[in-house]
Amino acid sequence: MAILDVLVYPDPALRVVAEEVTVFDDKLKKLVSDMSETMYLSKGVGLAAPQVGVSMRLVVIDWEGARYALVNPRITEEEGMERAEEGCLSFPGIYEEIERPGKIRVAYQDEDGIPHDEAIEGFLARVFCHEIDHLDAKLMIDRLSRLKRTFIKKKMERKAKAPVTSEAQER
Secondary structure (H helix, E strand, C coil): CCCCCCCCCCCHHHHCCCCCCCCCCHHHHHHHHHHHHHHHHCCCCEEEHHHHCCCCCEEEEEECCEEEEEEEEEEEEEEEEEEEEEECCCCCCCEEEEEEEEEEEEEEECCCCCEEEEEEECHHHHHHHHHHHHHCCCCHHHHCCHHHHHHHHHHHHHHHHCCCCHHHHHC
């Protein structure tokens, strides 16, 4: 397994719509494994391929022992809106209240190409929606007010321009 670099905003690759997966092979399974390991190391509950610089409609999620590899996922139904705090590995240290559906139905394939259709609710529905947004080049800041979005963008852009310290280089 390999640990992948997680892209941080304002990396332009986060704003590219991911491409459909058409080949289900060992290379895809390796990417699922590498993304999962990266997610665990980063202490995340979900990770989308665009966040590691791969333009592919692929998401990995692990919440309370429920592990998912979502290939070409589509939300087919949404029900009820809820507000809750969210973070994102591409926005380290940023947590904001985001409104998302409380229940969803999602159609996807697993890494073997087997189709699934599941009803998901609560926090897990939030994670699915968040990660699927990444595949469509949508970021959590896009769901915030213009004022909050501008503030976070400027903060992240300043971080990106800041010189790298020796402590950061050791990580």
